[in-house]
Amino acid sequence: MSNTELQTSGSTETAAAKNAQARAWRRPVYDVSENENAFNVRVHLPGVNREGVDISIEEETLRIVGTRAAATPEAWRPLRRELPDGDYRLELRLNVAVNDAKIKAKVEDGVLDLVLPKADEVKPRKIKVS
């Protein structure tokens, strides 16, 4: 079990800090589960639609960026804010080989579901949300 876990990259925080001035990032709630053939990653991205999700894999890092479909209208005056601002970014380190040709991604109701089939080889590749 120990060598088949998906680990969160430690560099997420520092990378986020670098970009903090240009853009506010928010780390999404996510959940990873595993079955025989694949890892299932579920990321909560409320306010993000299909076009707003950008997924890439570079070497061992799976990077998910979610951009909100619509900003809050400027005419709206906040009376009380409890929800954090900003777009989403999540980096997961894949320390397991994943068949990146067969990765599936689906966005529905502000939730991204990623299926990462287990495989032997790892190479850089860009995945489009289908």
Added chain:
Amino acid sequence: MKLIRYEYPQSPTASAFNRLFDLGGSSFDRFGSLLDDFFAGTSGFTQPAADLYEDEHNYYARFELPGLKKDDIDLELENSVLTISSVNVEKSEESESRASFQRSISVPDGVELDSVSAELKDGVLTVTLPKAEARKPRQISVK
């Protein structure tokens, strides 16, 4: 147990706002807040975080409810209290259960209760509470 309401630093009008909206209950255990974990609620009953806005014509209440369908959400308006709730969402394929939640917000005076509307899009629920005519700012010309 002592409960202290956490005031978000970016809400300068919070005190003014509290007169308008009674937020109901304590502010602990809200998912979507800084302790950002939807699944964290062990009590089984969490309160979703909310953003509240107004403009010239409406008040707006916003909730982040990722993964919920509109049929999963109950919105009720009774005696000027807007209550949003959802019961357990269970998916059989991978045995997923989600904590129920409920949150009530006192609707300010001067809202057209009959024309309150709600829209769920990409996991964000926006409730629009139109202001009654008398509440809208009006230009008065000096004669």
